[in-house]
Amino acid sequence: MKRKNHDEPVTILLAEDDQDQASIYKMRFKAIGAHVDLANNGHQALEYLEKQTPDLLITDIMMPVMDGFELVTELRQRKNLLNLPIVVLTAVTDVDNREKFSPLKVADFCEKTLRWKVFQERIIQILKKQNIIA
Numbered sequence: 001m002k003r004k005n006h007d008e009p010v011t012i013l014l015a016e017d018d019q020d021q022a023s024i025y026k027m028r029f030k031a032i033g034a035h036v037d038l039a040n041n042g043h044q045a046l047e048y049l050e051k052q053t054p055d056l057l058i059t060d061i062m063m064p065v066m067d068g069f070e071l072v073t074e075l076r077q078r079k080n081l082l083n084l085p086i087v088v089l090t091a092v093t094d095v096d097n098r099e100k101f102s103p104l105k106v107a108d109f110c111e112k113t114l115r116w117k118v119f120q121e122r123i124i125q126i127l128k129k130q131n132i133i134a
Helices: 019-031 042-051 068-075 095-104 116-129
Strands: 011-015 035-039 056-060 086-090 108-111
Touching: 011 019, 011 042, 019 035, 035 042, 042 056, 042 068, 056 068, 056 116, 068 086, 068 095, 086 116, 108 116
Parallel strands: 011 035, 011 056, 056 086, 086 108
Antiparallel strands: none
């Protein structure tokens, strides 16, 4: 997965405290040509985002130190990150969380149990919509 008009891979920041889950996502995205950087919680993701901007942020909701909601709320207050596409991962179907994230304009809200091919296609569509990939 290469960036449009570049020979560089798409960069994804994954904020996920479950190391097994993080390793699986990283391996799967790497297999399709994306580069994945990992953060163990929202605070680490913020530190990363102060230094560089990925093409996409994927964040879990439930994490220690700073959860996904706190992370996304903070990011949407930063003008330089207003257009960063964000995908929120959740372990359970939760209408309340969907509604809670709605005003924060996340690109997608996905269950962790979603089949990989479906999740991958949703990520590709988000990157195309953002004009990051062709």
